[in-house]
Amino acid sequence: MGAHLLPIVALLTSTFFLLVGIGLQGILMPVRAASEGWNAYEIGLMGTAYAIAFTAGCLVAPRLVKSAGHIRTFSSLAALLAVCVLLNGLWVSPFGWIPVRAVSGFAIAGAYMVIESWLNERVTNETRGLVFSLYMAVSMAAMMAGQFSLPKVGEGVPAAFMLCAVFYALAVIPNALSRAPSPKPLVQARLDLRMIWRNSPAAVVCVTLSGVLSGAWTNMAPVFGQRVGLSTAEISTLLVATMGGGLVFQFPLGRLSDRVDRRLVMVLAGLIGLSAALAGLLVWGSAHLPLFAIAFVIGGVIYPAYSLAVAHANDFARPTDFVKISGGLLILYGFGTMAGPMLAAWLMETFGPRGLFLATGASHVGFAAYAAWRMLRRPDVVPAAERADTASVAPVPITTPETLRRELA
Template identity: 60%
Template sequence: MHLLPIAALLTSTFFMMAGAGLMGILLPVRGSIEGWSSYEIGAFGTSYALAFTFGCVVIPRMVKSAGHVRTFSSLSALLAISILFCGLMVDSTAWIVFRALSGFALAGSYMVIESWLNERVTNETRGTIFSVYMIVTMAAMMGGQYAMPLTNPGLPVPFMLCAIFFALAVIPTALSRAQSPAPIATVKIDVLMLFRNSPVAAVGIVLAGILSAGWGNMAPVFGQQTGMTTTDIATLTVSAMFGGAIFQIPLGRISDKTDRRYVMTVAGIIGVGAAITGVYLAGAQPFALFCIAFVLGGIIYPAYSLAVAHANDYAADADFVKVSSGLLILYGIGTMIGPIYTAFLMDVGGPGGLFQAMGSAMAIYAAYAFYRTFRRIAIPAEERADFQTIPFARVQTPASFSLDPRAEASLEAEAEEVDAEDTGREAA
């Protein structure tokens, strides 16, 4: 019964994520078919990340002036327009602009849905709804990626299909009778405070962004360059996401019982081993690469969750949303670097450069986490907050953290602060 009031929002989320999943794999593959360089394709990912991060900052102001329904409908239309323009104007420079438009629009769309969901939850249902939201986002993204093998990426059809997904996302929300939520709250970001709070988390988050964006944008290019079929390419990317979903919980539970920096170190070392294997097996049979992708994904995506958990171990409960949202901005910086860095290594070393990029970033992730164990005493296990699985970071906005069960204390503190300000104004 808890899910009935948010069924329309979850349906919109599913279609939105399916379109995003299809777009994320379609553009790199089509770019490779057109013979564009790794740098040009990497620029798609960088422009997307830049616009997505910018959208997280400015979209709350748009929602405040236009309202949730109008903003969401407008941004969904912009998404459909951007992908249709990609199908109409097959030019690498134009696609950099169109991909940026989609990044901005997706950031806003996610924020509207997440803030709306947050209005529908209570402290008793927050955990359940957060888990369902996480499952819907992952299932839709994987499903969207598997929609590409049903079409020919060299034709306009998949671009049209992607636009249809974005258009379908508007209908449930536009017809919903649920009351629009309050304006999206803006979060003040203090990067120096984040670094002082947890240097390993700040550095780890940037590296997690490099890993996620580097893999997400360039793995389809790797598949195309090594002669994989579209089904194989979709399976390669989904294998990594599946590995991330599987390994998040065990890695998180282990990190609850021991110093999270040791877990980050070991995870990074395992990732380096998988990446080295990938370099030598870059031209191997697809099944071997699927296995490598599964292991890599089991490190790439939990790397973000582990860093966030470590940061929150040293932050007050009331600062959860502020700290996590700030880290997400740092993650955005990493996602701007990742595609270009990976493209550079693939341009120099061929398709195997994908695994060189993953391995080098994971090596730094592990080395810095281990170095920090000598610089700061670990917080006692009983004082750590329980690890919570987190949706894939590239589809998160600061509004995502309001849904997290750990946000309860932070939201209560924010409400008390607002009440105190209102009381002060009335007294004046």
């Protein structure tokens, strides 16, 4: 196994440093904004701006790499991320943070695509599952490490922004010194909505709603935590519990969907998420420990929801259309993540912190209801042996069209 991993050690090291910085920045900005007294709309706009630019990055980054090369593009984008987070520390204002957060989203999308294209080139069919599982494990561990580093430095001091910049700078070094050859050109996502809708209406609606769920929770959960009196360490635990739920639930829900109608599993996931949201409405202002358990369950639905919907779409797709459909669904997911923060912000401004659970609960209802309705409209005619493997679909939020190239192998 060591021989297979040796060529990607530098790449995974760069990935780790990059994701630690992303994890720290992702929790630092909403927590600091909430402590500054910004309203939910201003904080939600940061999340929406990030989602818009990230989706645009998936469309534009391949052109940058084609003209500048993989190493120079990655180094430039990591440097741009360091500049953005330092600017956030220098000018603490929604007028500055919203556009700068958008630039960060664009840079992160491009950096992900370079990393994932490199991984695709370094693996074989025999090692693909191992390498990408390791990539996801390293990425999730780095995100958690970044989130848990915030309590050590505190959101109210410049050191937190400086530490983010340090991690982004460190991410440049291993890739820049690597002697590995540059990979092939990047995959560019395209949106053919008519074709995707004809293939699977359930996937179109449910992928979009999974983006709403992810965008609402990821961007506004730190604000919820700050407003209900959680400490910085407890807010970090809230987010890590969400990610932990996604890791734990991803496999059993995916395996179950490989054996029964995936839409039935999607209905089940939506009902589990709705139950967690209702529990959150009951305990949001009381003990903190139940909130961590609720976040764990919500994460267990938010992240697998995307994988379930994409796998369902691929069940009905021709092999030659896998990347086109999955890339288009990723763009639709991006549209959902644009709407999610503003929906949560509106409900939190109207109903207080519990509005976050109203947003996630409503999205879970739509997710489950539409999947159930589609079960009545089209029977499940795909034999279990011919279904796409759910394990081949990476969980969002660390997926770009480059990861989708795995499905062609």
